[in-house]
Amino acid sequence: MPTYAQHGNLVHFAAYQNHIGFYPAPSGITAFQEELSIFKSAKGSVQFPHNQPLPEALIRRIVEFRVKENVEKAATKKQKK
Numbered sequence: 001m002p003t004y005a006q007h008g009n010l011v012h013f014a015a016y017q018n019h020i021g022f023y024p025a026p027s028g029i030t031a032f033q034e035e036l037s038i039f040k041s042a043k044g045s046v047q048f049p050h051n052q053p054l055p056e057a058l059i060r061r062i063v064e065f066r067v068k069e070n071v072e073k074a075a076t077k078k079q080k081k
Contacts, residue, residue, distance in 0.1 A: 007074035010066040019047040020054070027069060028062045 001023075004010045012023040019040075026044045029036060035058055040047040048054055 004063070006067055007070040010070060011063055016047075019049045022046050022048060022059065022062075024062045024066055028066050031065055032058065032062055 001012045001014045003012045009025070011025075011028070014021045014023075023045045029041055029044060029046060035055075036046050039049075
């Protein structure tokens with residue numbers, strides 16, 4: 001499963017027969033819960049159906065959120081050392 005990482009995993013994605021699975025971790029789903037509510041989702045995943053346009057701007061914002069989250073987590077770990 002392709003994964004983007006920066007200071008740890010950011011997001012994963014995979015293609016399926018009827019949808020694209022997008023896995024931004026539970027925090028990415030929770031932070032964008034209202035906007036993702038039109039899609040089938042679970043604790044850490046969302047399904048983007050092939051018969052609908054891919055919400056690129058939303059995906060970009062989720063990835064940016066996850067980058068910020070990982071950078072802050074890495075900074076906190078560095079300060080504790």
